[in-house]
Amino acid sequence: MIAKTKKSKKISITESPSHFDNLEKMSVEELITNINKEDANVHLAVQKALPQIKELVERIVKRMEQGGRVFYLGAGTSGRLGVLDASELPPTFGVPDNMVIGLIAGGEKALRQAVESAEDDANKAWNELSAYKVDELDTVIGIAASGTTPYVIGGIEHARRNGLLTGCITCNPNSKVAEVTEFPIEAIVGPEFVTGSTRLKAGTAQKMILNMITTTIMIKLGRVKGNKMVNMQLTNKKLVDRGARMIMEELKLSYEDARALLLKQGSVKKAIEAYKAS
Known part of the structure; x- marks a missing residue:
């Protein structure tokens, strides 16, 4: 079944003005209190997306049981979160480092500094995915707070045309990336405390969803017993x-x-x- 988004006017909530103004005039206490108030909305937004997360995870597990892999695509904060999540799985669950792979627009350099225009190449992600010899058992998850990143959208479009399972995590409703994805996950967290700074609520929501996806997958693949990480690497x-x-x-x-x-x-x-x- 292909999950569809409702067709309506696209709203760039992640770029909408903050509910707060004159931030520079706030005290430290006021700033951290208001940021905390905004963060409380993240839990509710992710909760509403649980049915979408479930649909995607159930399909990923079936593929990974047959040897499939998961690839994250993202740029900027979204890309870094994907790489972070993928890199934490081998030491936590004792799985190979090629089971979940994070790709970021601009490559490893982009993990530490911005790489200009890297996210604007709609063909780059598929070229990078192809180097891994992806097939129908693999899953590609695009991570894009705005839902408009060409690197992510192009990668998803190519992956879907080639028979891969596709999902995405976005924080705008009815976005382009959700439109081209089979199983989109939309966590609508609202405007950021600092207008357009999606490293805040959007990034937190994305991290929460990534935690859910891979932790659930690892448990269903037998990498946890009871509630313990019985396959963790003994690195310290x-x-x-x-x-x-x-x-x-x-x-x-x-x-x-x-x-x-x-x-x-x-x-x-x-x-x-x-x-x-x-």
């Missing part, structure tokens, strides 16, 4: 300690025995399985 002392305590709780071992078992097996999941099989 804190994580080794966390893993040892998980094993203590599960197997009723001493801390020393649990830690030794963890280090020998390399993950909480493997340690528990090895112990139970012995």
